[in-house]
Amino acid sequence: MTTPKSLNYLITGGARGIGRGLSRLLLHRGHRVFLLDSNAVELSHTTRTLQKQFPKDVSSTQCNLRNPAEITASVNRASDFFSGHLDVLINNAANTGGIPGTSMADLTLEEWNASVETNLTAPMLMVQACLPMLQKTASRPNGGCVINISSTRAVQSEENSEAYASTKAGLVGLTHSLAVSLAPVGVRANVVLLGWINVANECKEADEKSTRWEDGLTEEDHRWHLTGRVGKVDDVWRYVEYLSEAEFVSGSEHVIDGGVTRKMVYPE
DSSP states (O other), X not given: OOOOOOOEEEEETOSSHHHHHHHHHHHHTTXXXXXXXXXXXXXXXXXXXXXXXXXXXXXXXXXXXXOHHHHHHHHHHHXXXXXXXXXXXXXXXXXXXXXXXXXXXXXXXXXXXXXXXXXXXXXXXXXXHHHHHHSOOSSOTTOOEEEEEEEGGGTOOOTTOHHHHHXXXXXXXXXXXXXXXXXXGTOEEEEEEEOOBOOTTSSHHHHHHTOOTTTTOOHHHHHTSTTSSOBOHHHHHHHHHHHHHOTTOOSOEEEESTTGGGSOOOOO
16 A cells, blocks of 8 residues: 555544544554643643654644633644644544433533533534635645544434434534535535444553453454444544545545444344
8 A cells, every 4th residue: 555645634532542543543654643632641641652653743732622712722733833734634522421421301501511512613613723724725726624523323322312412413514514615715524423433442541551452342242243343443544544635525424333323223
């Protein structure tokens, strides 16, 4: 496989989980990354770990995505790191407290707002703040792109998941609207709907315990998927690199779930 040209990636929720895994894999492919996360301990650990191997290609800053002022300040730091040129914004961070969360009868406005502000409002604000770095210029006629990380819960639910499901479905609508609105400035937008991507090995504690990706997964977990296994962050990374370079793809939805949403399930 030919190594792609080096691109600049800004990733929210980059300290652990999918964001951390994407950062590592992208760096190994020769790209540069800037990470945002609210968890100072995890962010410091991930940044130090990655900088040992890629000292000039990764940087980060702590950011509370529910605070618009912090988003603006963090994007300004990323702009300095990238010298004002961003190729790909990945809106990955999410409040996962609602999968499943409080029952509908007891769901508080604060719990609802935590999901809406983190999962839906923050991606919109991130796009606004990053637009000067993403839009086409005389030297870059095609501009950059936005990749929103949604979930198959945008189209299917379990009980007591109203806040999470609503915001992940909202990301789909936000994405196709962005694709239309930003086309004149050369910016593409796509969304990936993820199923079960196991990232239990992508955090500080897992590093300290030498946790492997397969630890804790059962044969039944794997057999549930049409592809015969649970998802890996590598599966997401392959789509991210594709969408980063796919100049004819915008406003589209991409399901990465091992075929689970196509599988009929009956009561036992």
